[in-house]
Amino acid sequence: MELHLGLALPTNPFFQLKQGPFYxxxxxxxxxxxxxxxxxxxxxxxxxxxxxxDEETRxxxxxxxxxxxxxxxxDGEDDRNDLGNGNSSSSAILKYPxxxxxxxxxxxxxxxxxxxxWRKKPRRHAHNGRANxxxxxxAAAASNSTYVKVKMEGNAIARKIDLSxxxxxxxxxxxxxxxxxxxxxxxxxxxxxxxxxxxxxxxxAEDVPWRTFIRSLKCIKLIRR
Amino acid sequence: xxxxxxxxxxxxVLEHVFSFIQSDKDRNAVSVVCKSxxxxxxxxxxxxxIGNCYAVSPKMVIKRFPEVRxxxxxxxxxxxxxxxxPDGWGGYVLPWIGExxxxxxxxxxxxxxxxxxxxxxxxxxxxxxxxxxxxxxxSCEGFSTDGLAAIAAGCKNLSELDLRESEVDDLSGHWLxxxxxxxxxxxxxxxxxxxxxxxxxxxxxxxxxxxPNLRSLRLNRAVSLDKIANxxxxxxxxxxxxxxxxxxxxxxxxxxxxxxxxSSCKELKSLxxxxxxxxxxxxxxxxxxxxxxxxxxxxxxxxxxxxxKLVSHCSSLQCLLVLDYIEDSGLEALASSCKDLQELRxxxxxxxxxxxxxSLTEKGLVSVSxxxxxxxxxxxxxxxxxxxxLVTIAQNCPNxxxxxxxxxxxxxxxxxxxxxxxxGFGAIVEHCKDLRRLSLSGLLTDRVFEYIGTxxxxxxxxxxxxxxxxxLGLHHVLSGCESLRKLEIRDCPFGDKALLANxxxxxxxxxxxxxxxTVSFGACKLLGQKMHRLNVEVIDETEPPCSRPxxxxxxxxxxxxxxxxxxxxxxxFVWTMDEEGTILH
Numbered sequence: 001m002e003l004h005l006g007l008a009l010p011t012n013p014f015f016q017l018k019q020g021p022f023y024x025x026x027x028x029x030x031x032x033x034x035x036x037x038x039x040x041x042x043x044x045x046x047x048x049x050x051x052x053x054d055e056e057t058r059x060x061x062x063x064x065x066x067x068x069x070x071x072x073x074x075d076g077e078d079d080r081n082d083l084g085n086g087n088s089s090s091s092a093i094l095k096y097p098x099x100x101x102x103x104x105x106x107x108x109x110x111x112x113x114x115x116x117x118w119r120k121k122p123r124r125h126a127h128n129g130r131a132n133x134x135x136x137x138x139a140a141a142a143s144n145s146t147y148v149k150v151k152m153e154g155n156a157i158a159r160k161i162d163l164s165x166x167x168x169x170x171x172x173x174x175x176x177x178x179x180x181x182x183x184x185x186x187x188x189x190x191x192x193x194x195x196x197x198x199x200x201x202x203x204x205a206e207d208v209p210w211r212t213f214i215r216s217l218k219c220i221k222l223i224r225r
Numbered sequence: 226x227x228x229x230x231x232x233x234x235x236x237x238v239l240e241h242v243f244s245f246i247q248s249d250k251d252r253n254a255v256s257v258v259c260k261s262x263x264x265x266x267x268x269x270x271x272x273x274x275i276g277n278c279y280a281v282s283p284k285m286v287i288k289r290f291p292e293v294r295x296x297x298x299x300x301x302x303x304x305x306x307x308x309x310x311p312d313g314w315g316g317y318v319l320p321w322i323g324e325x326x327x328x329x330x331x332x333x334x335x336x337x338x339x340x341x342x343x344x345x346x347x348x349x350x351x352x353x354x355x356x357x358x359x360x361x362x363x364s365c366e367g368f369s370t371d372g373l374a375a376i377a378a379g380c381k382n383l384s385e386l387d388l389r390e391s392e393v394d395d396l397s398g399h400w401l402x403x404x405x406x407x408x409x410x411x412x413x414x415x416x417x418x419x420x421x422x423x424x425x426x427x428x429x430x431x432x433x434x435x436x437p438n439l440r441s442l443r444l445n446r447a448v449s450l451d452k453i454a455n456x457x458x459x460x461x462x463x464x465x466x467x468x469x470x471x472x473x474x475x476x477x478x479x480x481x482x483x484x485x486x487x488s489s490c491k492e493l494k495s496l497x498x499x500x501x502x503x504x505x506x507x508x509x510x511x512x513x514x515x516x517x518x519x520x521x522x523x524x525x526x527x528x529x530x531x532x533x534k535l536v537s538h539c540s541s542l543q544c545l546l547v548l549d550y551i552e553d554s555g556l557e558a559l560a561s562s563c564k565d566l567q568e569l570r571x572x573x574x575x576x577x578x579x580x581x582x583x584s585l586t587e588k589g590l591v592s593v594s595x596x597x598x599x600x601x602x603x604x605x606x607x608x609x610x611x612x613x614x615l616v617t618i619a620q621n622c623p624n625x626x627x628x629x630x631x632x633x634x635x636x637x638x639x640x641x642x643x644x645x646x647x648x649g650f651g652a653i654v655e656h657c658k659d660l661r662r663l664s665l666s667g668l669l670t671d672r673v674f675e676y677i678g679t680x681x682x683x684x685x686x687x688x689x690x691x692x693x694x695x696x697l698g699l700h701h702v703l704s705g706c707e708s709l710r711k712l713e714i715r716d717c718p719f720g721d722k723a724l725l726a727n728x729x730x731x732x733x734x735x736x737x738x739x740x741x742x743t744v745s746f747g748a749c750k751l752l753g754q755k756m757h758r759l760n761v762e763v764i765d766e767t768e769p770p771c772s773r774p775x776x777x778x779x780x781x782x783x784x785x786x787x788x789x790x791x792x793x794x795x796x797x798f799v800w801t802m803d804e805e806g807t808i809l810h
Contacts, residue, residue, distance in 0.1 A: 111307030111715070112690070113576045113606060113633050114664075116390070165308050 110167065117164050152180050152222040161220070168210055169193070176222065194221045233261070240269045249274055268292060275299070276735050278316060278340065279760065282789040283324035294333045295359070296325070300340035302738050302783060303688075304713055306364065309740055309781070311766055313796040316340045319349075320794075326353035334359035341365070347372030351379025358410075359385040369394035370419075377403035384438075387415040395420050398447070401428040408432070413441040417467050417498065424448060434459045443467025446500045451479050457486035466490070468498035471525070475505060483509035497521035497546075504531045514538035518565075521546040523572050533558040543599075544568040549585040549606060556589035560596025569593060570604040573633060587614035594621040602627035609640045610667055615649025625657040629664035635691035635716070638668040645669055651676030654684070661708075664688040674698035678705020686711040699723035703730045713738040720778070721748035728756055736785035744782055747775030752784070753802020760787045761802045762795070770800060771808060 147160045159179055166172045177187050193205040197216040205213055205220075234242075243266055246252055256266040272295040273286060286293075300316025318340045325332055332354045342365045350357060357380045362368075370393060376386065377400060402425055404411075411432065416424070424447045433439060439460050444453075448469030457463070473479060483506060487493070493513045502525045517539050522532065523546040532547065532555045542563040549571050551559070559566065571589075575582045587610045594600060600622050610632050619625075639646055646667040654660060654677050661683055665673065669692035677684070678701035685708050693699070699719040702712065704727060712734065720743035731737055731752075746763065749770075753761035763770050764781035791801040791809050801809045 109635070109716075111304065111309045112635065113573060113631055114307045114688075114690075115573065115576050115606075116306050117308065162312075165312070 110165075117162075148217065149219040150176065150179070150222070151219070153224050155180070163214060169205065169213075176220075180222065190224055191222050192225055194223050195219065196221070236261075236265050239265050243269055247272070271295060273297070277785050277787075278318075278321065279789070279792050280735070280785060280787045283321045285789060287324060287328040291328070292331075293329055294331060295336075296321075296329075296332070296334065297336040297338075298340060299338040302713065302736060303339075303711070304715070304738055304740070305339055309715065309738075311764065311796075311798060314764070314799060315792065315794055315796070317794060318342050319346045322346045322349045322353070330354065331356055333357060334361075336361040336363070337365055338363040339365065341367040342372070343367050344369055344372035344375070348375040348379075351375045354380075356382055358382055361385065361387040361389070362391045363387075364390045366392040370396045370398070370400040374400035374403040377401065377408075378405065381405075381408070382410050383408065384410050385413040386411070387413055388418050389415050389443075391418050393419055398424040399428070401425045401432065404428070404432050406431075406435070409435050410438070411436040412438050413465075414439070415441065415443040415467070416445050417443040419445040420447070426452060430455060430459060436460075437462070439463065441465035441495075443497060444469040446470050446498075449473050450483070450503075450506060454479075454482040454486040457490055461489045462492055463490055464492050465495040465519075466493060466497075467521075468496070469500065471499045471502040471506060473503070473506075475503070480506060480509060484512065488512040491516075493517070495519035495521075499525040502527050507531060507535055510535065511538050515540055517542055519544040523548055523570065526550065526574070528552075529555040537562045539563060540565075542566055546570045546572070548572050548574045549583050550574055551589070552584045553586055553589035553592070554584075556585075557592045557596075560592045564597060565599060566593070566597040567599050568602040568627075569597075569600065571606060572604075573606040576606070576633065581608045587611055590614070591617055591621075594618040598622075599624070601625060604629040604631075604664075606631045606633060608633050609637065610646060610649065611639045611641050612644065612646055612649035612652075613639075613641070615646065616652040619649075619652040619656040623656045624659065625653070626659055627662040628653055628657065628660060629662065629688070630666055631664065632666040635666070636668045637666075645672070647673040647676065651680070654680040659683055662686045665692055666690060670694050671698040671701070674701040678702055681706055683708050685709065687713070689714045689717055691716045693717045693719060696720055696723040700726060703727035709733075710735045712736075714740070714742060716741040718743055720744050724748060725751065728752055728759075731784055732756065732758055732786050734786065736783065738781075738783050740781040742782075743778045745776050746770040746773065746779050749779055749782060750775070750802045750808075754804060757804050758786055758788065760785055760791055763800045763802070764798060765800075766798045 147162050149158045150161050151158045161172075161175065161179070163172075166175065173187065173193065176182075176193075177184065182191065194202055195205050195213065195217045196202050196219050198218055200218075202221075239262070243252075243255060246255060249272075252266060252270060256263045267289050268291065270290045271293060273290055273293050274297045275281060275286065276299050278298045278300050286296075298318065298321060300318070301310050301314060304310060305314070316339060318337055322335075326349055330353070333356055335350065335357075336359070340362075342362060347368055350360070360376060360380075360383070365388075368391075373386075373388075373393070376383065398419075414432075424445060426448065429444075429448075433442065433456055440463060442456070442460060442463055443465070444456070444467055446469055448456075450468070450471055450473040453468055457466070487509050490513060494516060496510070496513070496517060496519070499522055504527055507527070514535065515538060518541055520536075520539060520542060522535075525532075525548065527535075528550045529552040532551045536542070536545070536555070536559050540562060543565050544567060545559065545563070547555075547570070551571065556571075559569075571585065585607055587607065590603070590605050590607070591614050594617065598621075601624055603625065604627075607630075610630065638644060639649070647670055650663075650665060650669070650673050654663070658680075660681055663677070663681065663684055663686070665688065671694045674693060674697070677687070681687075684706050687702065687706070687709065689712075696719055698717070699714070700723040702709070703723060709730075714737075717739075719739065724739075724744055725748055749761050749763050752759065762783045762785075763779045764783065765779060767780070770777070770779055791803055795801065795810060797810070799810075803809050
């Protein structure tokens with residue numbers, strides 16, 4: 001129930017049209033949604049601050065968190081499809097699938113907070129001594145973008161792909177298919193997505209959730225079945 | 226009765242007078258006085274700035290201004306910095322270089338921002354312009370070090386090569402060796418964006434050593450600290466220096482060499498770089514700190530105590546870029562040490578973390594606003610804010626020209642009163658009468674836009690995200706902000722009504738970006754049909770907008786004025802609406 005309510009974004013204009021029960025529920029469960037819904041003017045939104053707003057529900061809202069619930073679902077498959085390209089069909093309430101939500105599965109919103117790509121990489125603290133190791137670490141972290149190498153088995157040329165624009169396996173595989181000129185069926189039939197993690201081990205991407213994949217991967221390989 | 230007659234000056238005299246008029250605005254004013262002034266002015270205009278490369282075609286520019294020596298072009302919309310504009314959208318510079326190669330053989334300067342530059346373009350530049358001097362590629366992409374090699378080898382009089390924040394395909398550090406031994410003209414070299422681990426250091430040293438006029442040098446991360454002392458000793462005349470990696474093994478001689486090298490740079494006013502800082506080496510900078518006017522520590526992972534130590538030596542500081550490791554305590558120290566501070570940018574060290582990792586709040590910004598009376602430009606990422614703090618800041622700093630606040634969690638309310646932040650931002654626009662740029666964040670209703678429309682008469686650029694309740698918000702801005710040039714909006718409930726009611730306004734602006742709003746495809750079509758001097762581009766990577774009902778909201782909308790009609794280089798996911806209502810692709 002809570003999940004539905006969290007998904008009911010106040011910015012959805014259709015909620016301004018007084019969908020009664022949803023509206024009041026939104027107020028009481030999530031502080032931030034309420035004022036967004038009505039705001040200063042009168043009209044459709046109403047001054048929801050006075051709408052039976054309990055004191056104890058005034059907690060700092062974590063709207064974003066509620067919306068990421070899909071990525072933690074055990075049966076991730078369906079949800080990946082839904083959230084793949086930011087369309088909102090994942091929500092039962094948002095009946096208007098074309099109302100775009102620029103959510104990015106498992107990684108929060110696309111382009112938010114507004115920091116440039118090369119600022120996104122977590123900073124490393126320098127450690128003393130062992131200049132060589134430092135240079136290696138520096139080189140590894142030195143690329144100012146979120147690009148990783150992709151190799152296709154049997155193909156000598158490695159390509160590079162920017163991970164920061166992808167939020168799901170869907171998105172990644174469709175870009176890879178375009179990049180290596182592989183059709184959908186050919187892909188299904190003959191290829192698997194593998195990756196090498198920071199420990200140097202090779203793993204199959206399909207075995208892990210997107211978040212884990214993104215955080216631990218060093219490079220990607222398309223292997224033939 | 227004697228008639229007074231104004232004798233017209235010979236053209237050469239007027240031209241000479243006009244040569245003292247540099248600003249574009251003034252030049253434009255001169256050109257509309259009368260036909261002859263228009264003619265004279267256009268023949269002697271040497272510098273052209275084009276804020277949107279699709280607003281006009283290269284041929285048109287060349288036709289009007291045949292003797293240009295310096296050109297500046299901007300391509301992609303600002304939100305491209307945050308991955309909101311898909312790859313391949315456009316902004317290609319090659320067509321421009323192609324036309325200018327023939328028309329402007331004496332072109333000296335090219336400055337580009339957010340454009341796609343290819344090696345082919347760079348090679349063409351190197352080949353076509355015999356007196357080429359200045360190349361600035363700000364946030365550009367699409368080229369590699371091979372293109373840079375062509376520039377280095379081909380441009381005999383190169384004085385400035387600035388690649389700031391560009392994405393370069395780093396094939397090899399050896400491109401630096403392509404600068405001929407005869408090249409001694411470099412004044413400015415910024416390679417800080419390069420990632421290559423093998424910057425040919427010896428080539429760099431030789432280059433620096435033979436360019437006595439070098440004033441600005443920004444190295445990339447691959448250059449380690451122990452090499453810096455050498456470089457500085459070769460160029461003690463530097464005014465602006467960007468270090469590479471500020472780390473190396475701890476050895477006693479490195480610190481003393483570095484300290485000596487820095488203190489020999491008597492002209493040094495600006496420092497940046499500082500990747501991976503080892504705090505033990507920061508004292509090497511103390512001798513130059515008191516002269517510094519600009520310091521960029523936004524890559525430095527040092528914490529508040531070290532930052533405070535450094536900053537307290539910088540009594541002349543005017544511009545500081547720093548990570549939020551500085552915390553409120555550091556900002557307080559800044560406020561007491563740096564009374565000349567004009568610009569402050571605080572970036573988030575952990576933008577995606579949900580819990581705050583540092584103690585940086587609204588209090589830090591309030592202290593700076595109190596202690597630094599000359600503060601004009603702020604970019605501040607934080608996790609909480611109050612209306613009261615914003616009101617205080619507005620009252621302390623009525624001279625703000627740029628105010629960009631990013632509260633990391635969307636729709637965050639005033640954490641004390643739980644109200645929207647309308648009143649706070651309202652105070653900013655009301656008190657800061659010269660405000661030119663504003664970015665909003667936090668919980669905001671239509672009210673904040675009413676304030677903006679009412680007070681922000683000099684506002685030129687507004688960035689909005691996750692704000693407002695209805696079309697009224699957008700209407701306030703479009704109808705009230707007289708000086709508005711650029712408006713970028715994401716995830717707001719703004720739709721057709723406000724857009725169509727203010728369609729004429731859009732022709733007075735450079736551009737409008739709206740993504741994840743509720744503007745329907747039908748409205749976009751109508752806008753494109755009615756407004757012939759606007760390019761209405763609908764961007765959708767999932768499916769063509771016409772495959773859905775007209776009432777469906779579009780994913781992304783980019784509207785800009787143009788005198789050259791719809792562009793011809795659109796990728797498959799961009800549609801433009803033309804006069805007949807057909808959709809061009």
